[in-house]
Amino acid sequence: MSTSARSRSAVRSLLPSPADYRELPRSWKGDLLAGVTVGIVALPLALAFGVSSGAGAESGLVTAIIAGVVAAVFGGSNVQVSGPTGAMVVVLAPIIAAHGTGALALICVLAGLIVLTAGALRLGRTISYIPWPVIEGFTLGIAVIIFLQQVPTATGSHGHSTNAAVAAVETLLAAQWPKIGWSLLLVAIVVVVMLVSLRIHPRFPGSLVAIVIAALVAALFGLPVDTIGRLPAGLPAPVLPSFDPGAIATLLGSAVAVAALAAIESLLSARVASTLADTGPYDADRELVGQGLASIAAGLFGGMPATGAIARTAVGVRAGARTRVTAITHGLLLLVIVLVGSAVVSRVPLAALAGVLMVTASRMIALRTVRTILGASRADAVVFCLTAIVTVSVDLIYAVLIGLLVAGFFALRQLARTSGVHREELPGAAQPGDERIAVFRLEGALFFGAAERTLERVAALRDVEVVILRMSQLQLLDATGAQVVTELIASLERRGITVLVKGIRPDHREIAERVGVISSLRHQNHLFDDLGSAVAHARSHVVRGPWVR
Known part of the structure; x- marks a missing residue:
């Protein structure tokens, strides 16, 4: 349908039509x-x-x-x-x-x-x-x-x-x-x-x-x-007000x-x-x-x-x-x-x-x-x-x-409470060096009202060499949340901690790219679609050193 046809259809939808009285008979x-x-x-x-x-x-x-x-x-x-x-x-x-x-x-x-x-x-x-x-x-x-x-x-x-x-x-x-x-x-x-x-x-x-x-x-x-008091016996004549x-x-x-x-x-x-x-x-x-x-x-x-x-x-x-x-x-x-x-x-x-x-x-x-x-x-x-x-x-x-405004504040506070960051055990049998790998699952809503508080725990890490951020469980990611993740990755990388990101959802991919989440990674190989591949790559870093891509 052409633009003009859509415009005419939109205008007609705002006007009276015989369909308004379809039930009248x-x-x-x-x-x-x-x-x-x-x-x-x-x-x-x-x-x-x-x-x-x-x-x-x-x-x-x-x-x-x-x-x-x-x-x-x-x-x-x-x-x-x-x-x-x-x-x-x-x-x-x-x-x-x-x-x-x-x-x-x-x-x-x-x-x-x-x-x-x-x-x-x-x-x-x-x-x-x-x-x-x-x-x-x-x-x-x-x-x-x-x-x-x-x-x-x-x-x-x-x-x-x-x-x-x-x-x-x-x-x-x-x-x-x-x-x-x-x-x-x-x-x-x-x-x-x-x-x-x-x-x-x-x-x-x-x-x-x-x-x-x-x-x-x-x-x-x-x-x-x-x-x-007195009322007129009819409607007054219409008068246009002075503009x-x-x-x-x-x-x-x-x-x-x-x-x-x-x-x-x-x-x-x-x-x-x-x-x-x-x-x-x-x-x-x-x-x-x-x-x-x-x-x-x-x-x-x-x-x-x-x-x-x-x-x-x-x-x-x-x-x-x-x-x-x-x-x-x-x-x-x-x-x-x-x-x-x-x-x-x-x-x-x-x-x-x-x-x-x-x-x-x-x-x-x-x-x-x-x-x-x-x-x-x-x-x-x-x-x-x-x-x-x-x-x-x-x-x-x-x-x-x-x-x-008040309802919005309470709604955002409740939404922020649904967000969280949880450390997980590595899947499969334990291997030497696993204690120097940390897997964190981000879930809920990572937005301006929750981003800082949610990721403070990750930023405080000590005695690890590789961090895996699982982002597939995030339901909401806004620009502030993406910026905080970007800053977190940059901060960990400056401390010599390699960051791997697993599972950025398709609907979050565009904002993650625009804000810099992906570009802040040390290498494009540090972005994964499944957890097994991310863990295997993390273990290779621990065994062979941080220079491994």
């Missing part, structure tokens, strides 16, 4: 029903996430509609449902507090372009390098932040800090009666209804029923609580953070979704392209950056979703609600939305998973706890980076 009823179910579940979450981020309820709805449909059509998962999520709210809230809602459109477009570019560059599979403890620590930290972010709304007061924990304390200290009492009453109603609904049936739309009940209580008794160089320079760092989170969360969600049912594999690169386009489109319509939403995706799969029609239906249902029911939605108390997110955050914490990780190993427990703490106290992106 058999699954359309289930897809439509699942789409309605997901739409009912997504409505209160879209409103709540929009309000919690500071962008407003309208922004949350627009994101669920526009981004939900665009990501469904262009994304790489057959069942992924996208829209506003709690993790994105955690990142967006301080950005909007610092730069205002006017910067949101530009951030959406910039972040979308970054994610789109990552998909075009085929970077989707990098998500597989994030360890499980990092993912779960990240999730736990997000859940804690989402819960803390709802404290101001749940108490009917406001804090000034951009840190969720500090703002929660500030609002509790500033809360006033009786408003805090009525707000907490509505929160309690929502929590109770949602918990009871879980016992009724997993698919029961508890969050929607809870909000309806709370709104009725607030309206009937005229409670002095804040509500969503002012100064604004781009100011917001680029925030856009990169948003893009990183959007990519990570969407790919994690798509990966989990592919395991929930037999709905086909997901294409990680195409998923990034779809999510990038979704965030761009949402930004043009006044929305917020979108990601894949694992909770809504799971609801759809359990309700019978098999194709993208489920996510498309969910977006269209929300659009109908905006067109015909915006006046009713505007009367929903904000405290009720806070209650929904508090329950949602609590359900994100799987105690069984936490116990499993904490009991798995000390390294996993440290990575998990550190990632969660940094997520809550510092920043989500820093949390993932620090978690990866």
Whole structure:
């Protein structure tokens, strides 16, 4: 296949195709029903996430509609449902507090372009390098932040800090009666209804029923609580943000953070979704392209950056979703609600939305998973706890980076422990002079984290004339390991000790030649493929002298 043909094939693989809907003739009823179910579940979450981020309820709805449909059509998962999520709210809230809602459109477009570019560059599979403890620590930290972010709304007061924990304390200290009492009453109603609904049936739309009940209580008794307020009776017209160089320079760092989170969360969600049912594999690169386009489109319509939403995706799969029609239906249902029911939605108390997110955050914490990780190993427990703490106290992106670094350190330390150097007896019957021959077997991984420690024992040799290094059992050899072997050979040769190398693996041969392992030998005859020949040559050195080649 020519280069141009391969390029066209690569581009086509990132675009929608009729194959995306191959199962639709058999699954359309289930897809439509699942789409309605997901739409009912997504409505209160879209409103709540929009309000919690500071962008407003309208922004949350627009994101669920526009981004939900665009990501469904262009994304790489057959069942992924996208829209506003709690993790994105955690990142967006301080950005909007610092730069205002006017910067949101530009951030959406910039972040979308970054994610789109990552998909075009085929970077989707990098998500597989994030360890499980990092993912779960990240999730736990997000859940804690989402819960803390709802404290101001749940108490009917406001804090000034951009840190969720500090703002929660500030609002509790500033809360006033009786408003805090009525707000907490509505929160309690929502929590109770949602918990009871879980016992009724997993698919029961508890969050929607809870909000309806709370709104009725607030309206009937005229409670002095804040509500969503006026919503437009339709989608706003698309507006292209101003690409002012100064604004781009100011917001680029925030856009990169948003893009990183959007990519990570969407790919994690798509990966989990592919395991929930037999709905086909997901294409990680195409998923990034779809999510990038979704965030761009949402930004043009006044929305917020979108990601894949694992909770809504799971609801759809359990309700019978098999194709993208489920996510498309969910977006269209929300659009109908905006067109015909915006006046009713505007009367929903904000405290009720806070209650929904508090329950949602609590359900994100799987105690069984936490116990499993904490009991798995000390390294996993440290990575998990550190990632969660940094997520809550510092920043989500820093949390993932620090978690990866710490996990990488522990992984390298464990890998280094698998490496070793072991002295062996010479094969066959003992012969005179064998005591002046030393055979060492190198095994495991000889890389930058283990090379020096592994070969110290060989370097300390005394009273030998020939050293045989068996390298066939090495599983990993990097440039540092090869350089240490080179230096070891040179050091032994300077002391008059002949070094023979046996069994360099074919996949290690190139790096051994480039770094100098082979050229450091006294002669090319000192490189062997089998141990018997190496031992025989070593014995000839001992018997006839070191000048023997």
